[in-house]
Amino acid sequence: MNAERFARLRAAWRSLERYHDELFVAPWRAGLQREARRQQDTLRALVMLESLGVDNPVAYETLDLIPHLVADLHAWHRRMGDEEFGDPGVCC
Amino acid sequence: MTPPTLRFLGGKGGVGKTTLAAAxxxxxxxRGLRTLVVSTDPAHSLGDVLSCDLGDEPRQLPGGLWAAELSGEIQARRRVEQVAHDAADAVPREVMPAVRQHLQRAADSPGTVESALLDRLTELIEQVPRHWDRLVVDSAPTGHMLRLLQLPDLLRPWIEGLARQRERARGADRMVAGMLGRSDDEPDPLLQRLHQRRDRMQRLAHRLRSDAAVHLVLLPERLAWAETVRAADALAAAGxxxxxxxxxxxxxxDESGLLAQRREQQDAVLAQVRHRFAADAVVEVPLLGGELVGATELGELVALLDRAGW
Incomplete structure (x- = not known):
């Protein structure tokens, strides 16, 4: 009797938790992920300014970041399910 | 004051910087010091003055002096190759063509040759005092030299800004990773490289302030003097x-005629030079008959500098 009530209570708690997660946590998490991506994009843009046609005063100093940033971009579009991305010369 | 281990010779084009640097x-x-003299002027003439062929790599001349003509283009090419080579092991093969294109675009951007030249100079400066006791730099004309010497201070805030941006991105990333139960605490190669670059710039700026002296070279003419004053002010402001x-x-x-007239004009300039640089001994090099080319012909100038206490 007690065990049955306990199981019911636990199930109710779980669904409540799920509800809370979907309603509040998930959008918050998505927002944070969006923010993380935005920050990465800003860095990529700053380092690869000349690819956008803008002069970059520290282009030479940041040469060794470029392979890593392109690799990040590659990993990202693969995760998104695209085998290829952009024009040749952007990624692959 | 300890003698500077790094000497830069600066001034307008054609005033004799290269000849003096060689001397x-x-x-x-x-004096038995391991000495390297380098030229940073894209229009090199150090090899002509020392009457030998020079390249980007230092080579030793018969008398024991080492010399090189530095090239920003060669250094930029070398660095692009190095970065591409290192990347080949670190990133997926299919993105390498894109990496190369991005690198090329970055290497072609204006300012790169300048930065590359400073990078090469930094390498050599970091070899003092391990490999060299003295480094003498025959600089490009004044504006160029000023920019080269100020570059570390101009670039550092940029690199620091990029590092901060990267830290923010990493922070946001880690927060997401933490919530999803992943841990992501490996050191960040990008951040490490940015910090290495910044530290190198910082060391260079420090070395330039503590171990370097800039000798301005000028002709005793009013226009040359005006530019020298501007350069001296800018250099002093940069510390x-x-x-x-x-x-x-x-x-x-003891000249007469036309040269005596020149003498009067130059006396006025010399008075101003002595006034401005009162603390230092102004070195006066007399107008010499022949052209100073080759180590033997430079002997007279070398003796003069020796007497002046260099």
């Missing part, structure tokens, strides 16, 4: 040490 180099090397200035091609006092 300073010869003087130091004759760089000004060495003894060199006034080149001074007409001797």
């Amino acid at each position: 300073v180099g010869l003087l130091e090397s004759r 760089l040490r000004l060495g003894a200035p060199v006034v080149n091609r001074v007409v001797p006092p």
Whole structure:
């Protein structure tokens, strides 16, 4: 009797938790992920300014970041399910 | 004051910086100091003055002096190759063509040759005092030299800004990773590289302030003097040490006719030079008959600098 009530209570708690997660946590998490991506994009843009046609005063100093940033971009579009991305010369 | 281990010779084009740099180099090397003299002017003439073929790699001349003509283009190419080579092991093969294109675009951007030249100079400066006792730099004309010497201070805030941006991105990333139960605490290669770059710039700026002296070279003419004053002010503002200035091609006092007239004009300039650089001994190099080319012909100039206490 007690065990049955306990199981019911636990199930109710779980669904409540799920509800809370979907309603509040998930959008918050998505927002944070969006923010993380935005920050990465800003860095990529700053380092690869000349690819956008803008002069970059520290282009030479940041040469060794470029392979890593392109690799990040590659990993990202693969995760998104695209085998290829952009024009040749952007990624692959 | 301890003698500077890094000497820069600066001034307008055609005032004799290269000849003086060669003479300073010869003087130091004759004292038994391991001395390297380098030219950073894209229009190199150091090889002509020392009458030998010079390239980007230092080579030793018969008298013991080492010399090189530095090239920003070669250094930029070398670095692009190095980065591409390192990347080949670190990133997926299919993105390498794109990496190469991005690298090329970055290497072609304006300012790269300048930065590359400074990078090469930094390599050499970091070899002092391990490999060299003295480094003598025959700089490009004034504006160029000023920019080269100020570059570390101009670039550092940029690199720091990028590092901060990267830290923010990493922070946001880690927060997401933490919530999803992943841990992501490996050191970040990008951040490490940015910090390495920043530290290198910082070391260079420090070395330039503590171990370098800039000797301005000028002709005793009013226009040359006006530019020298501007350069001296800019260098002092950047915290760089000004060495003894060199006034080149001074007409001797016992001349007559046209040269005597020149002498009067140059006396006015010389008075101003002595006034401005009162603390340092101004070096006056007399107008010499022949052209100074080759180590033997430079002997007279070397002796003069020696007497002036260099």
